[in-house]
Amino acid sequence: MRKSEKEERLAVGVDLGGTNIRVALINELGQILKECNRKTEADRDRDYIIQNMITMIKTVKEDRQIQGIGIGSPGPINQVKGLILDPPNLKTLHQCSIVEMIQSEIKEIPIYLENDANVAALAEARAGAGFGKKSVIYITVSTGIGAGIVIDGKLFVGEQGNAGEIGNMIIRESGPTVSNLNTGSLEALASGTAIAREGKNRLGIHGGAKEVFQLAMDGDEVAINIVDEVISYLSIGIANLMHTFNPSIFVLGGGVMQSGSWLLPQLREKTADLLFPSMKNHLIIEPPMLDKKAGVIGAGFLVI
Amino acid sequence: MRKSEKEERLAVGVDLGGTNIRVALINELGQILKECNRKTEADRDRDYIIQNMITMIKTVKEDRQIQGIGIGSPGPINQVKGLILDPPNLKTLHQCSIVEMIQSEIKEIPIYLENDANVAALAEARAGAGFGKKSVIYITVSTGIGAGIVIDGKLFVGEQGNAGEIGNMIIRESGPTVSNLNTGSLEALASGTAIAREGKNRLGIHGGAKEVFQLAMDGDEVAINIVDEVISYLSIGIANLMHTFNPSIFVLGGGVMQSGSWLLPQLREKTADLLFPSMKNHLIIEPPMLDKKAGVIGAGFLVI
Structure with a gap:
C-alpha cells in the first residue's frame, strides 16, 4: 500500500551522462513521481552544465520536502570530496566540485555523489x-x-x-x-x-x-x-x-x-x-x- | 573508561574444540572477566560433553545478567538449526542439536552457534x-x-x-x-x-x-x-x-x-x-x- 504523500520519503536522483542528464523525483520504492531529461551538451562549459542540472532539480522538486539529492556520475570521482575527477566523456567537468556548486544554490539539503556503475547496482538491487x-x-x-x-x-x-x-x-x-x-x-x-x-x-x-x-x-x-x-x-x-x-x-x-x-x-x-x-x-x-x-x-x- | 558492572553488556563465549573446551564471561570490549577450561574428552558420549559445557557456562555466569551465549564449533555446522553436522574431531557430537540441548537447561537466554573460523575472525576483527x-x-x-x-x-x-x-x-x-x-x-x-x-x-x-x-x-x-x-x-x-x-x-x-x-x-x-x-x-x-x-x-x- 502506498503511504500518503506526507509520510512518503522522497529524493531527487540525478543521472549525469556524457550524452543525457536525467533528473527524477523518486520515492522509497524507486517509483518515479516526476522526471526531467535533457541533453548534457558536454562540450559546453561547466557553469552551463551545472546550472542546467540545478534548474532540472528545482523543476522536479517543486515545493516538496526531500531527504536529499543523489548524483550518479561517470567515474573516476572522489566521493568524499564530492569531486568529479577525469571521466573521458565529461571533459569540461574535470576536477569539478559538483556537490559544492549545487549546494551553493540548493542549501540545507544533503547531496551525495557516487559513480554510475555503483548507482546502477543500487537501483537493480533495490528495485530491479x-x-x-x-x-x-x-x-x-x-x-x-x-x-x-x-x-x-x-x-x-x-x-x-x-x-x-x-x-x-x-x-x-x-x-x-x-x-x-x-x-x-x-x-x-x-x-x-x-x-x-x-x-x-x-x-x-x-x-x-x-x-x-x-x-x-x-x-x-x-x-x-x-x-x-x-x-x-x-x-x-x-x-x-x-x-x-x-x-x-x-x-x-x-x-x-x-x-x-x-x-x-x-x-x-x-x-x-x-x-x-x-x-x-x-x-x-x-x-x-x-x-x-x-x-x-x-x-x-x-x-x- | 570502563562502564560500571551494572551497565556493562556481558556474554558467555564457548570455544568447543576437539581437545579443549574453553568458556568465558566477556564484556563488549572482549575482555575476559572469568574463565573456565577443561578437556573435551571427545571420545565420551554427547550427554557427558554437553553436560560439562553447561556446568562450565553456569560457573562463569554465576548470577550475572548476560545478553546470551555464543558457541564456536568446528564445522560443518547448521547455524540456523543450531546443529553440529560432522566435524572429524567431534565424532560423538555428529548431528547434535547443541543449541537445543543447552537451551533445555539454560532457559530464556539466546544461544548462537557459528563455526570456529568465523568466530576467530570476529574476535580478531573487533578485539585483535x-x-x-x-x-x-x-x-x-x-x-x-x-x-x-x-x-x-x-x-x-x-x-x-x-x-x-x-x-x-x-x-x-x-x-x-x-x-x-x-x-x-x-x-x-x-x-x-x-x-x-x-x-x-x-x-x-x-x-x-x-x-x-x-x-x-x-x-x-x-x-x-x-x-x-x-x-x-x-x-x-x-x-x-x-x-x-x-x-x-x-x-x-x-x-x-x-x-x-x-x-x-x-x-x-x-x-x-x-x-x-x-x-x-x-x-x-x-x-x-x-x-x-x-x-x-x-x-x-x-x-x-
Missing part, C-alpha cells in the same frame, strides 16, 4: 532484478568489467571505495597484458575490448563483440571458440565471487551482456560446474530489469 | 589485529585455506553461509586437482597440504610445511622455490580479494602462517605489485593478535 534479496553483485560487462556490491540495500564500497574492481581479478597465470591490468585478469580476457581484440586477431573483423556474437550465432567455428572461451572466463570470475561473497543473486548487465543475453543459460551451467556441490543449486544469475531508468532511481537511493 | 577497522578479512592458511569476513563488527556470511570459501577460488588454469576443489584453486596450490605435497614430491621429505620452511631458511634451493611459489599464489589470492572487497585490513592466521611469519614482508610486497597503483599504499596485512583466546572472545561477540 535484486528486489527483496539480501546481497546483490551487479556485474557490468562492457568495454571493461566492474561490479557494484549491495548488502542489505546499501552499497558496499570498501575502505578506499575500490570494492568491485573485479576486472583486475587474476584467473589464470598467462594471457594478454592490457593497459594497467594484471596479466591473466578477468577484464583482459572477457571484456568487450578483449572480445573485439580476439575478433580482430582471429577473424580479421572490426565490429567488436557484437559482430563476434553474430558470427557465432551464424555457426562460424572460430567465433564460437572465442565465445566459448569468454563464457569460461566469466564463469570462473563469477564462481570466484560466489565462493568469496556468496551473494543472493548476480545481476549481469552492460553492453556485452545485452547483445549476448542468449549466452546466459550456458554461463549459468558453466559457473555451477565450478561451485562446491552444496552451492550449485543456489546460484542465481539474472539480467538487469530497469534499463535506462536505473541511473536516476539508483541516484535517488543514495539518499533514501 | 582488526580493532577499530571497518572491514576485516581474516584468512586462515593451515591444512586448508578459508576466510572469515567482518563488516562493521558483524560477520558477513552470505546468503547460504558460504562466504569466505576462498580456498576454492581459481587463480590459474592448470594445477593439481585435489579432493573436491577446483583445478588451479588457491587451496590446491598454497595450503599446508599443498606445501607438504610439494615437499614430498620435490624434496622427498615428510615433515610438511614446517620442514619445507626450515629447509628454505637453511638455504635449500628447491625448498626456496616451493616457498616462492606459495607466496606468489597467496599474493594472487589476496590481491583478488583486495580488488573485490577492498577491506581495511587482512589478518593472516593459521598454522602455516604461524611457522611462516618471516614470509610476511615478502607477501606484502608481492601482493602490492598486483594492485592498481592507487591501492598499493592501502594494503594492510597483519598477523593475528589473540592466540588461543580468540575462540571464546569471538564466541562472546556472536552475542554482543
Whole structure:
C-alpha cells in the first residue's frame, strides 16, 4: 500500500551522462513521481552544465520536502570530496566540485555523489532484478568489467571505495597484458575490448563483440571458440565471487551482456560446474530489469 | 573508561574444540572477566560433553545478567538449526542439536552457534589485529585455506553461509586437482597440504610445511622455490580479494602462517605489485593478535 504523500520519503536522483542528464523525483520504492531529461551538451562549459542540472532539480522538486539529492556520475570521482575527477566523456567537468556548486544554490539539503556503475547496482538491487534479496553483485560487462556490491540495500564500497574492481581479478597465470591490468585478469580476457581484440586477431573483423556474437550465432567455428572461451572466463570470475561473497543473486548487465543475453543459460551451467556441490543449486544469475531508468532511481537511493 | 558492572553488556563465549573446551564471561570490549577450561574428552558420549559445557557456562555466569551465549564449533555446522553436522574431531557430537540441548537447561537466554573460523575472525576483527577497522578479512592458511569476513563488527556470511570459501577460488588454469576443489584453486596450490605435497614430491621429505620452511631458511634451493611459489599464489589470492572487497585490513592466521611469519614482508610486497597503483599504499596485512583466546572472545561477540 502506498503511504500518503506526507509520510512518503522522497529524493531527487540525478543521472549525469556524457550524452543525457536525467533528473527524477523518486520515492522509497524507486517509483518515479516526476522526471526531467535533457541533453548534457558536454562540450559546453561547466557553469552551463551545472546550472542546467540545478534548474532540472528545482523543476522536479517543486515545493516538496526531500531527504536529499543523489548524483550518479561517470567515474573516476572522489566521493568524499564530492569531486568529479577525469571521466573521458565529461571533459569540461574535470576536477569539478559538483556537490559544492549545487549546494551553493540548493542549501540545507544533503547531496551525495557516487559513480554510475555503483548507482546502477543500487537501483537493480533495490528495485530491479535484486528486489527483496539480501546481497546483490551487479556485474557490468562492457568495454571493461566492474561490479557494484549491495548488502542489505546499501552499497558496499570498501575502505578506499575500490570494492568491485573485479576486472583486475587474476584467473589464470598467462594471457594478454592490457593497459594497467594484471596479466591473466578477468577484464583482459572477457571484456568487450578483449572480445573485439580476439575478433580482430582471429577473424580479421572490426565490429567488436557484437559482430563476434553474430558470427557465432551464424555457426562460424572460430567465433564460437572465442565465445566459448569468454563464457569460461566469466564463469570462473563469477564462481570466484560466489565462493568469496556468496551473494543472493548476480545481476549481469552492460553492453556485452545485452547483445549476448542468449549466452546466459550456458554461463549459468558453466559457473555451477565450478561451485562446491552444496552451492550449485543456489546460484542465481539474472539480467538487469530497469534499463535506462536505473541511473536516476539508483541516484535517488543514495539518499533514501 | 570502563562502564560500571551494572551497565556493562556481558556474554558467555564457548570455544568447543576437539581437545579443549574453553568458556568465558566477556564484556563488549572482549575482555575476559572469568574463565573456565577443561578437556573435551571427545571420545565420551554427547550427554557427558554437553553436560560439562553447561556446568562450565553456569560457573562463569554465576548470577550475572548476560545478553546470551555464543558457541564456536568446528564445522560443518547448521547455524540456523543450531546443529553440529560432522566435524572429524567431534565424532560423538555428529548431528547434535547443541543449541537445543543447552537451551533445555539454560532457559530464556539466546544461544548462537557459528563455526570456529568465523568466530576467530570476529574476535580478531573487533578485539585483535582488526580493532577499530571497518572491514576485516581474516584468512586462515593451515591444512586448508578459508576466510572469515567482518563488516562493521558483524560477520558477513552470505546468503547460504558460504562466504569466505576462498580456498576454492581459481587463480590459474592448470594445477593439481585435489579432493573436491577446483583445478588451479588457491587451496590446491598454497595450503599446508599443498606445501607438504610439494615437499614430498620435490624434496622427498615428510615433515610438511614446517620442514619445507626450515629447509628454505637453511638455504635449500628447491625448498626456496616451493616457498616462492606459495607466496606468489597467496599474493594472487589476496590481491583478488583486495580488488573485490577492498577491506581495511587482512589478518593472516593459521598454522602455516604461524611457522611462516618471516614470509610476511615478502607477501606484502608481492601482493602490492598486483594492485592498481592507487591501492598499493592501502594494503594492510597483519598477523593475528589473540592466540588461543580468540575462540571464546569471538564466541562472546556472536552475542554482543
